[in-house]
Amino acid sequence: xxxxxxxxxxxxxxxxxxxxxxxxxxxxxxxxxxxxxxxxxxxxxxxxxxxxxxxxxxxxxxxxxxxxxxxxxxxxxxxxxxxxxxxxxxxxxxxxxxxxxxxxxxxxxxxxxxxxxxxxxxxxxxxxxxxxxxxxxxxxxxxxxxxxxxxxxxxxxxxxxxxxxxxxxxxxxxxxxxxxxxxxxxxxxxxxxxxxxxxxxxxxxxxxxxxxxxxxxxxxxxxxxxxxxxxxxxxxxxxxxxxxxxxxxxxxxxxxxxxxxxxxxxxxxxxxxxxxxxxxxxxxxxx
Amino acid sequence: xxxxxxxxxxxxxxxxxxxxxxxxxxxxxxxxxxxxxxxxxxxxxxxxxxxxxxxxxxxxxxxxxxxxxxxxxxxxxxxxxxxxxxxxxxxxxxxxxxxxxxxxxxxxxxxxxxxxxxxxxxxxxxxxxxxxxxxxxxxxxxxxxxxxxxxxxxxxxxxxxxxxxxxxxxxxxxxxxxxxxxxxxxxxxxxxxxxxxxxxxxxxxxxxxxxxxxxxxxxxxxxxxxxxxxxxxxxxxxxxxxxxxxxxxxxxxxxxxxxxxxxxxxxxxxxxxxxxxxxxxxxxxxxxxxxxxxxxxxxxxxxxxxxxxxxxxxxxxxxxxxxxxxxxxxxxxxx
Ligand SMILES: Nc1ncnc2c1ncn2[C@@H]1O[C@H](COP(=O)(O)OP(=O)(O)OP(=O)(O)O)[C@@H](O)[C@H]1O
Ligand SMILES: [Mg+2]
Numbered sequence: 052x053x054x055x056x057x058x059x060x061x062x063x064x065x066x067x068x069x070x071x072x073x074x075x076x077x078x079x080x081x082x083x084x085x086x087x088x089x090x091x092x093x094x095x096x097x098x099x100x101x102x103x104x105x106x107x108x109x110x111x112x113x114x115x116x117x118x119x120x121x122x123x124x125x126x127x128x129x130x131x132x133x134x135x136x137x138x139x140x141x142x143x144x145x146x147x148x149x150x151x152x153x154x155x156x157x158x159x160x161x162x163x164x165x166x167x168x169x170x171x172x173x174x175x176x177x178x179x180x181x182x183x184x185x186x187x188x189x190x191x192x193x194x195x196x197x198x199x200x201x202x203x204x205x206x207x208x209x210x211x212x213x214x215x216x217x218x219x220x221x222x223x224x225x226x227x228x229x230x231x232x233x234x235x236x237x238x239x240x241x242x243x244x245x246x247x248x249x250x251x252x253x254x255x256x257x258x259x260x261x262x263x264x265x266x267x268x269x270x271x272x273x274x275x276x277x278x279x280x281x282x283x284x285x286x287x288x289x290x291x292x293x294x295x296x297x298x299x300x301x302x303x304x305x306x307x308x309x310x311x312x313x314x315x316x317x318x319x320x321x322x323x324x325x326x327x328x329x330x331x332x333x334x335x336x337x338x
Numbered sequence: 339x340x341x342x343x344x345x346x347x348x349x350x351x352x353x354x355x356x357x358x359x360x361x362x363x364x365x366x367x368x369x370x371x372x373x374x375x376x377x378x379x380x381x382x383x384x385x386x387x388x389x390x391x392x393x394x395x396x397x398x399x400x401x402x403x404x405x406x407x408x409x410x411x412x413x414x415x416x417x418x419x420x421x422x423x424x425x426x427x428x429x430x431x432x433x434x435x436x437x438x439x440x441x442x443x444x445x446x447x448x449x450x451x452x453x454x455x456x457x458x459x460x461x462x463x464x465x466x467x468x469x470x471x472x473x474x475x476x477x478x479x480x481x482x483x484x485x486x487x488x489x490x491x492x493x494x495x496x497x498x499x500x501x502x503x504x505x506x507x508x509x510x511x512x513x514x515x516x517x518x519x520x521x522x523x524x525x526x527x528x529x530x531x532x533x534x535x536x537x538x539x540x541x542x543x544x545x546x547x548x549x550x551x552x553x554x555x556x557x558x559x560x561x562x563x564x565x566x567x568x569x570x571x572x573x574x575x576x577x578x579x580x581x582x583x584x585x586x587x588x589x590x591x592x593x594x595x596x597x598x599x600x601x602x603x604x605x606x607x608x609x610x611x612x613x614x615x616x617x618x619x620x621x622x623x624x625x626x627x628x629x630x631x632x633x634x635x636x637x638x639x640x641x642x643x644x645x646x647x648x649x650x651x652x653x654x655x656x657x658x659x660x661x662x663x664x665x666x667x668x669x670x671x672x673x
Contacts, residue, residue, distance in 0.1 A: 109568075109572065111568055111571060111572075129568070129571040129572045129574070130572065130574055131572060131573055131574060133572070134572055135568065135569075135572055137565050137568070137569070139565050141563070141565035141566055141568070141569050143566060143569075143583070143584065143587070144666065144667065145587040145588075145666030145667070146583075154573065154575075154583065155573045158573050158574060158575055158576075158579070159573070189666075191669070209573070
């Protein structure tokens with residue numbers, strides 16, 4: 052369609068994990084692309100391979116087939132241009148909030164920023180997530196929501212080309228979650244960051260995204276459908292919940308997850324597999 | 339009843355009540371269980387000990403009870419100070435003699451001889467302590483870096499594992515003759531920093547201190563939280579920073595568990611090594627007393643046994659204290 056290259060391209064990505072019972076094909080032919088500054092959610096049932104996709108984009112996992120191209124360069128190792136916000140916040144418990152953010156900043160801007168610039172930059176990012184008041188606290192001394200904010204600050208402070216978030220709000224209560232969602236939307240709009248957010252919360256996906264990538268169930272999972280969300284920003288959750296358009300999108304995601312390809316007919320899948328295996332045996336015999 | 343007197347009396351009443359309350363609070367916060375129970379345990383043990391001791395007759399007399407051990411430790415202390423006085427006297431006399439010589443003839447050659455008295459019990463304690471700490475330090479200096487390497491790299495681990503598995507179960511006492519021969523063959527200098535016997539004992543200790551620290555460090559490093567490692571990979575921390583800021587803090591508890599095990603086994607092995615090789619230290623003291631076979635020998639050995647135990651306990655506490663100061667997790671329950 053467009054001649055212009057996409058900012059982030061995931062093409063025909065597949066991955067097989069070695070297991071005791073032979074290789075397990077988690078993803079097969081996962082294909083999608085993302086524009087710069089876009090907010091994209093990946094939604095799907097538990098175990099369908101959302102985290103695996105994210106880890107491949109992050110470079111933490113190596114795809115068995117296919118590849119990821121970010122800004123014209125192939126991704127083959129982890130790097131700060133694809134910073135990750137982990138579900139388990141993953142803050143170093145022995146470092147203070149400030150030090151946790153500074154750890155990345157010092158490395159990424161080594162030789163570019165002076166000491167005082169680094170300090171200002173870390174503080175700026177903590178202010179962005181409203182955590183500048185707890186800079187000298189240890190992660191054990193702040194709440195779960197606050198930890199997640201620090202994780203986001205650490206990610207933003209590295210100025211990534213894409214921000215990868217793996218269920219960042221999964222472990223939070225509803226109010227804290229709403230609060231953080233608003234913060235992230237606001238920051239994303241301000242900085243025009245490209246974001247990939249993994250979630251299994253339908254409301255969250257519709258509220259926050261420009262595009263929702265719905266994944267079919269595994270094994271050998273692939274992208275089921277891609278839904279563009281054309282809602283004006285800034286989005287306001289209470290107003291939106293009453294809007295027909297919002298509910299329409301919401302319903303489309305729900306129907307994908309629960310009525311269509313989201314739930315693969317397991318019996319069907321099994322039957323197909325046994326037939327495949329039988330075929331394989333046959334060909335073995337012939338060979 | 340006037341309000342005035344009432345209020346003043348109630349004030350006095352209140353303050354005495356407050357005082358009582360405060361005393362009660364102090365008493366209730368004072369953890370009886372952690373003080374009284376251990377004391378009870380020790381007292382019961384001593385009673386049983388003296389009962390049992392009075393029934394055991396050996397060829398060296400009755401087995402020592404707590405009372406004999408107490409009196410004998412006093413004797414050992416006295417002996418120590420007597421020996422120190424003797425030493426001081428020796429040096430004083432030597433100085434006077436040399437001064438006289440110089441006064442007679444300023445060009446006279448003066449000799450300063452070292453006092454070569456018998457080593458007291460406390461000298462032996464100090465020797466053993468120095469030996470175990472030196473051996474432990476040397477071992478840790480090797481074990482921690484190798485442990486980190488094993489934990490970080492599967493290849494290094496696979497290369498080292500067979501060696502670890504084979505050498506770990508070998509009693510360091512089996513190495514003792516080899517170490518003795520190697521040290522006497524290779525280590526010789528005019529004014530040695532260390533005595534040969536000291537090095538032999540220390541290396542024997544080091545050999546057994548190596549394994550617990552090495553293994554625990556490797557396990558600790560290999561089990562650092564996956565997410566934290568991923569953070570480090572995303573940030574692209576260079577290896578040195580990665581080890582310093584992620585791996586080391588994360589595996590501090592396991593490293594210290596290893597160190598404590600190491601020091602405990604090192605201390606045990608040292609006593610045995612000293613007995614076997616007749617190198618100076620507590621082990622030699624025990625062996626010498628056994629060979630002496632005087633009526634006091636058993637009590638003196640028993641004093642040594644108690645002191646060995648107390649020192650082992652103290653060493654463990656020292657490492658624990660060190661862990662508390664080094665560890666980032668001040669709330670961690672350490673035992
Ligand atoms: N390292 C691995 N080794 C073997 N199998 C794996 C590995 N990582 C993931 N899998 C498998 O791949 C599939 C997808 O896992 P993944 O963690 O990506 O799911 P997910 O969609 O993120 O699920 P959730 O929503 O529960 O986080 C699962 O069936 C899982 O068992
Ligand atoms: Mg996941």
